[in-house]
Amino acid sequence: MNSADCFQNLDPIFLETPPYLSTSAICRCTGSQITGLLKSAVPSGNLNLVASLIDHGGNVNCKDSEGRSLISLAVQAGQIDVVKVLIACGCVIDGSIDKVLHYAAAINRVDLMDVLCDSFENIEVNSADLRGRTPIHVAASRGHVEVIRFCVSAGGKTGVLDHDASSPLHLAAQEGHLETTEYLLDCSDYSVKHAVNKEGKTAFSLAVDNGHSHLYDLLHMGDVLHRAARVDDVNGIKSCLAEGAEVNRSDQNGWTPLHRAAFKGRIESVEVLLHHGARVNAVDNAGHTPLDCAVEAGHMQVALLLIAHGACAKVKSLRGIGPLNMDCFKNHPSLVKPLCQEEKKSETDVSVC
Template identity: 45%
Template sequence: MDRLVKPNVKELNLVFVKNHMCRTTFELTNLMHTLPVAVFLDTTNSSLLSITQRYLVIPPLGTACFTLRSQASNQPPLSAHAANILVRSSMVLNPKNDQESLRAMFSKPGPRIFKDATIPVSFVGPEVVSFLLSMARGSNIVDTPLILSKSISYCNDVDLNLLLKSAAMFGDYYCVNFFIHNNADVNNRDVNGKSVMSMAIESGNVDVVRVIIESGFVIDHTVDRFLHEAAIVNGVDIMEVLCMSYLDLDINSVDLCGQTPLHICAYRGHIEVVEFLVTLGSDPDVVDNYGWTPLHCASSEGHVRVVEFLLNACHYVKYALTKEEKSAIALAYENDHRDLYDMLYLGDVLHKAATINDIYGLEKCLAEGVKVDGKDQNGWTALHRAAFKGHAKSVKILLDHGAHVDLVDNTGCTALERAVDMGHAQVAVLLVTRGARVNLKSFIDQVDMNFDLEGVNKHRSLVASFC
């Protein structure tokens, strides 16, 4: 015979409740038909677990009940088996069976002491899973699947839905998938109407968003602002999944402040999201409840790349005023974002000076460090404007300050072509002498078409010599 008693369980599960003593019961049965058996129960973690009646005598074929208790704690042990109960037994040959006699009996190991069982003890329940989720971001808990499988039977529908939201909030794909497959409701919302999808988006995990969509999540367009939420977390990949999965999503939808998703990502400087939304058709000229455009938002926070992109994407709002009568450049200055001075103001001054041949204005702008090749919404540089107007002196100043002579505008035209179109022979010659590329035949044809006869005769040979 290798054992004298038999436990009624193979393992014990304690339902953990934060800061409460947890308990459960189990039984041991004496397998001897004629003799009583003494048992001694111990745990591998006495600071965590305790057992009532550690020493006991069980009559022949009798059964004894024991209670296992845990100490109150604010967090459960995060392992599949927190501790073990060790069961030892011995036939009672001595009529004395008081606690001291039994303690003395088991303190002397020998062939009459049987090691009958080792019972694993685990902590389970929704609070264990919740704590596990909160720790998963910084810890690699290898027993996670086993803890989940043990705990799920101790969770009701309310527990499951709460745990699903927690898993989504932490971006835990494995747990989200596990809870969904165990009948958690992806369309359950909390008392404030917040959905599991919102929490998944906030986590930034596109795989979690995708599995929630695939599990049948239904959008409520009256309250859900998922594109706004994706804009906050710079989730361009999440936006792509949402737009592909829900074709009725309005990319120009507004929140309570009248802001579109484009306002949100512009304010935060999320350039990839800005580019995605504008490409998809988001309106860069729309204003919120306070008169702010996305350009105002980006300028107030000093997001250079976003400001540059929006200036090329919008047509009317560069000088638009908020309800407080502030322009984008005013907001940039107010917040000391002086690196936007060129884009929002100085570049326009340069273009205006080139247009009206304001030599002093040109030199002042260039001295202040303006980008000489800065383009407007049509792709024109200051050189295009000066050449188009025939201002040779302005053209020379711009070229002397490094203007690239062959930059093209949005229609593919260079400054030389603009000068020729308007019949400005002197400017055309100047540009050619400064390295402007030109096709001889087409250039001469343009000269013949646009220059007056006297200008053609005067400049044809010089033009040809530089072509």
């Protein structure tokens, strides 16, 4: 293919840059010299020069000293238009050597990754480098959360371990990247939070080792708060909150500490959590509120307390609740009335009054 055909749809500004070698000078070079010049021109982003060198016989499939393609050199330099030209001119990559997605992830270039994935059908988004790290590992260590989102959308796995048994979450926590850590927790198996690397370190341990206190709640104290709410450890709840735990932090099922306390009937814990700003109408992944949990478990006093603090009595969990649990509330009009009204609206066969 003539390189002039490779420049369609490129930004004209790139085509105006004059080459630093004249055509006559290039013509006096040998084929190997032209290819050598092409290797040097690719990272520069000078499309005119790259085109001229290709037109004069530069080998688009030459390799550098490490066996990498010209596309690898262009990606590392962030030269997306050079990448497009090389692809159009027939440059190929070797997935075992050309870690082009890793290079793009390192410089936070989702646009490059998109071009590469569109152009190379067999490119592997979960490919590992010499350290066993995927592009998601690379992005996690640098806090490039949009790159991780792209990789996940393309089939990338967030739970892969490198040769040190480190997950992307370990690397994000070690470097203190909050948004990246949050995203990885959201899209990973819950067990990844507690996984240890070869040094026996969890993501939380690495955050502590490196002084990233803004990650403590996300990686550990939130779990402690949930446990304290579940077992009615009021002092533990107060201690966690004083140390910065997020009162509305949800677990993998969307349950907040208030959901747990309500389901277990821990009225003192419910009071403390509400006092510290717990959202009384927070919903879990299934759409259930703390009031739903209290009603389902038959905890009358907790349900009344939640209603007194503004809990909406549109109880989603009414369907399927047996008469035994609902009998607990029959002498409490403040709760039963809205439940009955909700039941009538839903037009189900469940009798609650």
